[in-house]
Amino acid sequence: MAGEALVSYFRNTRKIQNAVSIRIVNVFGEGGYAGVITKFAERLLAGLPPVIYGNGNQTRDFIFVDDVVSAIVLSAAVADKKQEENLHYPILLLMRTF
Numbered sequence: 001m002a003g004e005a006l007v008s009y010f011r012n013t014r015k016i017q018n019a020v021s022i023r024i025v026n027v028f029g030e031g032g033y034a035g036v037i038t039k040f041a042e043r044l045l046a047g048l049p050p051v052i053y054g055n056g057n058q059t060r061d062f063i064f065v066d067d068v069v070s071a072i073v074l075s076a077a078v079a080d081k082k083q084e085e086n087l088h089y090p091i092l093l094l095m096r097t098f
Contacts, residue, residue, distance in 0.1 A: 020075050029065030037062060 003021040010016040028037040040050040 018076070022072060022075060024063070024068055026060055026062040027065050027068055028062050031065065036060065 007019045007021040010019045026035060026037075028035050032038045043050050
């Protein structure tokens with residue numbers, strides 16, 4: 001939200017129209033170390049079941065790190081048209097399916 005406020009400030013007061021704020025959610029891929037997919041994979045590779053909190057009916061969406069990079073690069077092309085962008089896949093996964 002702070003990023004969006006900064007973008008709005010620069011667009012409105014400094015007339016910088018090619019600024020964009022990007023919300024990135026649940027990134028996974030090479031170099032990941034703290035996300036739920038990494039934690040699940042580590043446990044599964046160790047022969048342990050993944051730890052799921054609650055009843056497992058919580059949903060999350062994930063995005064691959066390479067797709068995040070591509071989206072950031074492409075956002076420059078549309079920065080003058082949009083102020084905010086959410087990066088995620090339009091598919092929600094039930095945590096219990098892991």
